[in-house]
Amino acid sequence: MSVILVFLLAIAGFVGWWLSHQRLTAKPWLEQGLAGDFVALDRSALPTAKIGLGVFLAVVGCLFALFTSAYFMRMAVSDWQPLPLPRLLWFNTGVLVLSSIALQCASVAARRGQLDTVRLGLATAGLTALAFLVGQLMAWRQLTEDGYLLSSNPANSFFYLITGMHGLHIVGGLVGLGRTTAGAWNGARPERLRLGVELCAMYWHFLLFVWLAIFALLAGWAATFIDICRQLLT
Amino acid sequence: MVDITPADGIPPAEVAEVELYHPHSWWTKYVFSQDAKVIAIQYSATATGIGLVALVLSWLMRLQLGFPGTFDFITPEAYYQFITMHGMIMVIYLLTALFLGGFGNYLIPLMVGARDMVFPYVNMLSYWIYLLAVLVLVSSFFAPGGPTGAGWTLYPPQAIMSGTPGGQDWGIILMLSSLILFIIGFTMGGLNYVVTVLQGRTRGMTMMRLPLTVWGIFTATVMALLAFPALFVASVMMLLDRVLGTSFFMPAISEMGEQLQHNGGSPILFQHLFWFFGHPEVYIVALPAFGIVSDLISTHARKNIFGYRMMVWAIVGIGALSFVVWAHHMYVSGMHPYFGFFFATTTLIIAIPTAIKVYNWVLTLWRGDIHLTIPMLFALAFIVTFVNGGLTGLFLGNVVVDVPLSDTMFVVAHFHMVMGVAPILVVFGAIYHWYPKVTGRMLNEALGRFHFWVTFLGAYLIFFPMHYLGLMGVPRRYAELTDMTIMTESAHHLNSFISIMAFIVGFAQMVFLFNLIWSIRHGREAGGNPWRATTLEWQTPQTPPAHGNFGKDLPIVYRWAYDYSVPGAKEDFIPQNIPGSFGPSKEPA
Numbered sequence: 046m047s048v049i050l051v052f053l054l055a056i057a058g059f060v061g062w063w064l065s066h067q068r069l070t071a072k073p074w075l076e077q078g079l080a081g082d083f084v085a086l087d088r089s090a091l092p093t094a095k096i097g098l099g100v101f102l103a104v105v106g107c108l109f110a111l112f113t114s115a116y117f118m119r120m121a122v123s124d125w126q127p128l129p130l131p132r133l134l135w136f137n138t139g140v141l142v143l144s145s146i147a148l149q150c151a152s153v154a155a156r157r158g159q160l161d162t163v164r165l166g167l168a169t170a171g172l173t174a175l176a177f178l179v180g181q182l183m184a185w186r187q188l189t190e191d192g193y194l195l196s197s198n199p200a201n202s203f204f205y206l207i208t209g210m211h212g213l214h215i216v217g218g219l220v221g222l223g224r225t226t227a228g229a230w231n232g233a234r235p236e237r238l239r240l241g242v243e244l245c246a247m248y249w250h251f252l253l254f255v256w257l258a259i260f261a262l263l264a265g266w267a268a269t270f271i272d273i274c275r276q277l278l279t
Numbered sequence: 280m281v282d283i284t285p286a287d288g289i290p291p292a293e294v295a296e297v298e299l300y301h302p303h304s305w306w307t308k309y310v311f312s313q314d315a316k317v318i319a320i321q322y323s324a325t326a327t328g329i330g331l332v333a334l335v336l337s338w339l340m341r342l343q344l345g346f347p348g349t350f351d352f353i354t355p356e357a358y359y360q361f362i363t364m365h366g367m368i369m370v371i372y373l374l375t376a377l378f379l380g381g382f383g384n385y386l387i388p389l390m391v392g393a394r395d396m397v398f399p400y401v402n403m404l405s406y407w408i409y410l411l412a413v414l415v416l417v418s419s420f421f422a423p424g425g426p427t428g429a430g431w432t433l434y435p436p437q438a439i440m441s442g443t444p445g446g447q448d449w450g451i452i453l454m455l456s457s458l459i460l461f462i463i464g465f466t467m468g469g470l471n472y473v474v475t476v477l478q479g480r481t482r483g484m485t486m487m488r489l490p491l492t493v494w495g496i497f498t499a500t501v502m503a504l505l506a507f508p509a510l511f512v513a514s515v516m517m518l519l520d521r522v523l524g525t526s527f528f529m530p531a532i533s534e535m536g537e538q539l540q541h542n543g544g545s546p547i548l549f550q551h552l553f554w555f556f557g558h559p560e561v562y563i564v565a566l567p568a569f570g571i572v573s574d575l576i577s578t579h580a581r582k583n584i585f586g587y588r589m590m591v592w593a594i595v596g597i598g599a600l601s602f603v604v605w606a607h608h609m610y611v612s613g614m615h616p617y618f619g620f621f622f623a624t625t626t627l628i629i630a631i632p633t634a635i636k637v638y639n640w641v642l643t644l645w646r647g648d649i650h651l652t653i654p655m656l657f658a659l660a661f662i663v664t665f666v667n668g669g670l671t672g673l674f675l676g677n678v679v680v681d682v683p684l685s686d687t688m689f690v691v692a693h694f695h696m697v698m699g700v701a702p703i704l705v706v707f708g709a710i711y712h713w714y715p716k717v718t719g720r721m722l723n724e725a726l727g728r729f730h731f732w733v734t735f736l737g738a739y740l741i742f743f744p745m746h747y748l749g750l751m752g753v754p755r756r757y758a759e760l761t762d763m764t765i766m767t768e769s770a771h772h773l774n775s776f777i778s779i780m781a782f783i784v785g786f787a788q789m790v791f792l793f794n795l796i797w798s799i800r801h802g803r804e805a806g807g808n809p810w811r812a813t814t815l816e817w818q819t820p821q822t823p824p825a826h827g828n829f830g831k832d833l834p835i836v837y838r839w840a841y842d843y844s845v846p847g848a849k850e851d852f853i854p855q856n857i858p859g860s861f862g863p864s865k866e867p868a
Contacts, residue, residue, distance in 0.1 A: 046555065049509075050603075053505065053602055056505065057599060060501070067486040067487065068485065068486075068487055069486075069487065069588070069591065069592065070588065071485075071487045071588075072588070073488050073587060073588075073838075073839035074583060074587065074839055074841065074842075076838075076839075077837055077838045077858075077859070078837055078838075078858070078860075079482070079483050079835065079837060088477065088478045088479075088480055089478065093397050093478040096474055096477060096478060097397065097470055097474045100470055100474060100504070101466075101470055103504070103505070104466055104469075104470075104504050104505070104508060107508045108508040108512065111509050111512045111552065115516065115548060115552065118545065118548050118551070119527060119545060119548060122543045122544075122545060123543070124526075124542055124543035125543075195519075195523055195525060196523055196524040196525045196526070196540070199525070199526055199527065199543065199544070202519065202525040202526070202527060206515070206516070206519065210515075
């Protein structure tokens, strides 16, 4: 459970930082008036949707941290046999990076008001994300054909479970991306479009980060890394 | 006295008006509504409905325990199914949904001065997914083999084996699917509650001016958003074990002399995941109750809450601590003694912030102008019950005391007192308190007092004797206790007595439900602010509040939520949206 505890510690650190800016030591019973000196305390200047997405990403991060924790705990049992990762996953990783870059470009273009580049970026991101999903399915198929079935070893089970969960989150993201893309073609208000593109970019970068982390986990590098950390600590 | 209104007058309200969604038909106004108040009522009604099922299940269990052998249809299998569904429904589908989905939806926008939740559409989806989860849960009663009988903790391997009711039938599959749906729905709602508190607050409503109700619900929601994923992960993995034959939790095991295909899985892993959710869950239910009860006591004792800052810190502190105590539910699973020591220590440390809260409630009452209204009665009953249940928690937090008591009725009595009866008393108090705002009418006073006394005394008569049974060694989870040597004749009599009390208390809840329905039409007209309370929900132009809550202009907040009996003020309360200073408020000692 150490991975999830480290993750929660990070969240707690952030929450603590935020709380420390809320004047928790104020004496509200002595303060009357508009709190005019503390307008900044009323709410954040960030768009509400971005804060909402941020909170959601914390929940998603929590989910994957828990899967990772379970992975390490189950790994310690002797029947664990790591499976060889298909080379295709490297290609998929590249495609997902491309998808993220395309959305970043779209996001920059939206800030500058270049609608054509926004459309190009959104379309590229959508297509590459679809390509990533297809690539993942092909990797699954390759593994099953080689006899690495879901239930034959816990390492396989975790591989399918975690990549599947990540893929489902990409599918969910594609719904949002699809709506934003449709808006880009149907003349959505520029500020609305910009917000939509920025939200998509934020989600995509996060899922790319999650993918890199679970790729490292499934390839066994994460376990090596943790072993090194453990040795340093003891 | 600090008057912090800027010298050059009040700047114009810079509250960004949200684009309020406008319903066009009866369906979008009352059924597929995006108005948080309607969603709150939908949540509450659904939770109450499924809660009634759980109440009936508890009656059936008590029939078996109080009068063993009398009722043929209660087989051991059926008993396990009752116990499982009763626990799961009460903890998750009733209490969590009611506190966060019900009270959260109704009170957060009104109390922080918002027109609605920040993502109304997602909020609506949240309810419908919750309803779907409830329907899937109910459907398991009609599935072949019936609902799961694995115990509400669903421990593998027994949960998915053929010896357990529903283990190899539909029961466990429907249970896990329902939980997964619930968590998805809750996450949608939870995002709304958190972000509305962050971004929906009206001008002048700083975090340190929020009523403690909002602090409680806010912190509980943050915890739930971080804890429910653990249940989600556990449910998905167990579902795969059951349906696709993986071995996440299932060790090599044989059943009826036949070797199952599972191999090497770790049941302890499930317990870690489950209790990583399960312990915060206790406080997800308790923190909203703490918050609400603070407001009830302050309002009905006409006195500012004692130690507001400390109350906020305690809520946040309890929330953080509750994530590092989960393994105290697993002392009997076998663990390294140092781990046991660590978790016992963290568990007992939680007593400090909780005790601070109890002292502050009592000191708020001290020399207050106590009005023994029904909400106040329930609030007082909560304090007593919570202290009572908390004290037995100090017993069970210690490894050496927990191990012999763990499988006895003592534990049942402990958690029913602390997270069953105590929060439910707050729910009742809160309903008596806010019903006039929701419907515009008061609940019937006489029926309310009857409901209070029967519920409060009855609940004590049910759960207090259970401590004695537990100390005698009477085990929990047993469908049949007749032939055990520890079951003396007096113990049997006590069991029958508890069962009879359970029926009486359950009957009082029917009276309460009748009161809820009857008073919608026949209750006394309440007016906008019958309790003369300070918080924003009582200052709305209409009662019940119209769509958009606050008429043309959002309120502006000039003071904290507890200006009761301020010396020099005309009335004994000053609403949060009234400007000006009225002499020094009392400073806590």
